[in-house]
Amino acid sequence: MSGNKAVAYKEPGVVEVIDTPYPEFELKDGPGVNPANVGRKVPHGAILRTVSTNICGSDQHMVRGRTTAPAGLVLGHEITGEVIEVGPDVEFVKVGDIVSVPFNIACGRCRNCKEGKTGICLNVNPDRPGSAYGYVDMGGWVGGQAEYVLVPYADWNLLVFPDREQALEKILDLTMLSDIFPTGFHGAYTAGVRPGSTVYVAGAGPVGIAAAVGAQLLGAAAVLVGDLNAERLAQVRSLGFESVDVSKGDPRDQIDQILGTPEVDAAVDAVGFEARGHGSDSSHEAPATVLNSLFDVTAAGGALGIPGLYVTGDPGGVDEAAKVGSLSLRLGLGWAKSLSFTTGQCPVMKYNRQLMMAILHDKVQIAKAVNATPIDLDDAPQGYADFDKGAPRKYVLNPNGYIKS
Secondary structure, three states: OOOOEEEEEEEOOEEEEEEOOOOOOEOOOOOOOOHHHOOOEOOOOEEEEEEEEEOOHHHHHHHOOOOOOOOOOEOOOOEEEEEEEEOOOOOOOOOOOEEEEOOEOOOOOOHHHHOOOHHHOOOOOOOOOOOEOOOOOOOOOOOOOEOEEEEOOHHHHOEEOOOHHHHHHOHHHHHHHHOHHHHHHHHHHHOOOOOOOEEEEEOOOHHHHHHHHHHHHOOOOEEEEEEOOHHHHHHHHHOOOEEEEHHHOOHHHHHHHHHOOOOEEEEEEOOOOOOEOOHHHOOOEOOOHHHHHHHHHEEEEEEEEOOOOOOOOOOOOOOHHHHOOOOOOOHHHHHHOOOEEEOOOOOHHHOHHHHHHHHHOOOOOHHHHOOEEEEOHHHHHHHHHHHHOOOOOEEEEOOOOOOOO
């Protein structure tokens, strides 16, 4: 094979479908590839024919020009595929397997991987701990919004679905295992959600809804989800969660109306650095708003899960501090309330098998919850545009026709 169609970032606000080389078992030079990774051999890798690959809010940050992503970067880190080639060092993954690909690239050999911290692998990215497909400053591993993609350390990274027919039947649910379902669940888990907890999730996008579903799986008594987008809040209510419209003001007041107390046991930030103010300030970007409001509404001794993305470089930041990821936080309030919080990439492998079993045994319908919407690869630019406008959907690219209407 010689061809491969893929979705690439062109300039702020613009993505395009391009022709790109078919993957090889070697990392080639290209947009965003760290020079130290050029020529890196991947005998431990597998080449996948993409079954499904999703548009993520993290991709949107790059497409909006809010990162230092280079033009031509092939996007996509939420990948499910069929194995069609394996390198000579692959022992257990087989050609024909249908697999989920954790968005974190991990070697399985370093200290962090052995401790289960696969989001901050020490060996796959020369710039810093942690790596991902098709993402800025993550080592340059080519993204999976494409017909074919290379996955390194295949025996370690790939989650093989136990039954091909069942996997394809439930593919819209299973495609969420690569990122948003584990990420949302991680937000709820690290916020300390347990049976009987009250939970506030900031952000009603796909990760926020996944966090709400995760909180429900963990036994929460009440789950409230806040957002500015009326369509997304309607989706929240249709799923049986309480909605908080932060365009109407401080979420503390609405939480009080719903729960009879202005505080919750646990809180999740599923918004990240492009947050807007609340109430009359909702038309303005205020990147510390969500974190500071969560410090306020989380009860003393509680915890925050922060799967929302924060970056070290934001050319569109509202001020010089925000451009380098420096935010003005009410840390004194958090300290006084003995709050704890967890940041960073979700270590997908910590959760993906368990969540797969929940899907396969019909304990959760995450695709329905996030309104999964399959589209053709050629329709990716329109999908990005609609998602950027706040469409209450999770767009799932179908580059090889595996997803049947």
